Amino acid sequence: MIAYGGKAVYGAPLGILMLEARFPRIQGDMGNAGTWPFPVLYRVVKGASPERVVLHGAAGLLPSFLEAAAELVSVGAEAITTNCGFLSLFQRELAAHVGVPVATSALMQVPWVQAMLPPGKRVGVVTVSAGSLTPRHLEAAGAPLDMPVVGTEDGVEFFRVLILGEKQDMDVGLAAADVLDAGRRLMARHPEVGAVVLECTNMPPYAAALRAALGVPVFDVYSLVTWLQAGVRPREFGALSVA
Incomplete structure (x- = not known):
C-alpha cells in the first residue's frame, strides 16, 4: 500500500469557523467538540464577537472569515461551516473563495x-x-x-x-x-x-x-452539519465487487 500526503491534518474533514467568545459551550453546542460524532477542525476568527456578527451584520469581517476558511482548508478541511446562523451573509463569498462545500447557516x-x-x-x-x-x-x-x-x-x-x-x-x-x-x-x-x-x-x-x-x-445546525459530513464521508457498508 502507498500512502499519499498533501495536507497537515487527516481524519477531520470538517472545518468550523468560530466566533470569538468565552461563554460556556455545553454538550450540544457547536463549539463543544464533544458534540460531534466525528472529529472536527476549529478556527477562531479574531474580532468576530457575537455582538458584532449578530447585532451589526458582521460589518468588516468578511476578509477575516475568508482568511480563516482558507487556513482550515490548507490544513485538511474538505468542507466548511460556521458558528453563527447570521453568517449566511457570507455564504456565496466563502464558497467561492475556498472551493470546497460551505454551509454557513x-x-x-x-x-x-x-x-x-x-x-x-x-x-x-x-x-x-x-x-x-x-x-x-x-x-x-x-x-x-x-x-x-x-x-x-x-x-x-x-x-x-x-x-x-x-x-x-x-x-x-x-x-x-x-x-x-x-x-x-x-x-x-x-x-x-x-x-x-x-x-x-x-x-x-x-x-x-x-x-x-x-x-x-x-x-x-447539528442536523445541518451531520448531513454535510454524511456527504463528505459517506458511510461504508462493506466491500463491494465492482465489475
Missing part, C-alpha cells in the same frame, strides 16, 4: 424542510435575535422573506449571555426556558408552523426539549 435547511411539509404548513424559525435577522440573511440562505420568526431577545439569560457577553457563566435552565418560550410564542402566533429551524448554533442542546414541547420536528 442552519437557515439553509428551510427550503428542504418546507418541501417535506404537507400543504398548509410552514417552517418557522427560532433565532437568538429576531430584530437582527434581516431579509438579506434570509435571502442568502434561500429562505422565504415572510417566514415566521421569533427571537430570544426578551429572555432573561440566553441572549444576555451569548450576545451581550455580560458574563462567562450561564444558568442552563434559564437559557433553556428562553428557547422554549420563544418556540411556544412562535407556535401561538403561527399555528400553521409544521416544523421549526433553530438559527442559533448554541440552541441544539435544547432541541429535544423543544420538540417535546411543540410536537413538531426541530432542525438545527
Whole structure:
C-alpha cells in the first residue's frame, strides 16, 4: 500500500469557523467538540464577537472569515461551516473563495424542510435575535422573506449571555426556558408552523426539549452539519465487487 500526503491534518474533514467568545459551550453546542460524532477542525476568527456578527451584520469581517476558511482548508478541511446562523451573509463569498462545500447557516435547511411539509404548513424559525435577522440573511440562505420568526431577545439569560457577553457563566435552565418560550410564542402566533429551524448554533442542546414541547420536528445546525459530513464521508457498508 502507498500512502499519499498533501495536507497537515487527516481524519477531520470538517472545518468550523468560530466566533470569538468565552461563554460556556455545553454538550450540544457547536463549539463543544464533544458534540460531534466525528472529529472536527476549529478556527477562531479574531474580532468576530457575537455582538458584532449578530447585532451589526458582521460589518468588516468578511476578509477575516475568508482568511480563516482558507487556513482550515490548507490544513485538511474538505468542507466548511460556521458558528453563527447570521453568517449566511457570507455564504456565496466563502464558497467561492475556498472551493470546497460551505454551509454557513442552519437557515439553509428551510427550503428542504418546507418541501417535506404537507400543504398548509410552514417552517418557522427560532433565532437568538429576531430584530437582527434581516431579509438579506434570509435571502442568502434561500429562505422565504415572510417566514415566521421569533427571537430570544426578551429572555432573561440566553441572549444576555451569548450576545451581550455580560458574563462567562450561564444558568442552563434559564437559557433553556428562553428557547422554549420563544418556540411556544412562535407556535401561538403561527399555528400553521409544521416544523421549526433553530438559527442559533448554541440552541441544539435544547432541541429535544423543544420538540417535546411543540410536537413538531426541530432542525438545527447539528442536523445541518451531520448531513454535510454524511456527504463528505459517506458511510461504508462493506466491500463491494465492482465489475
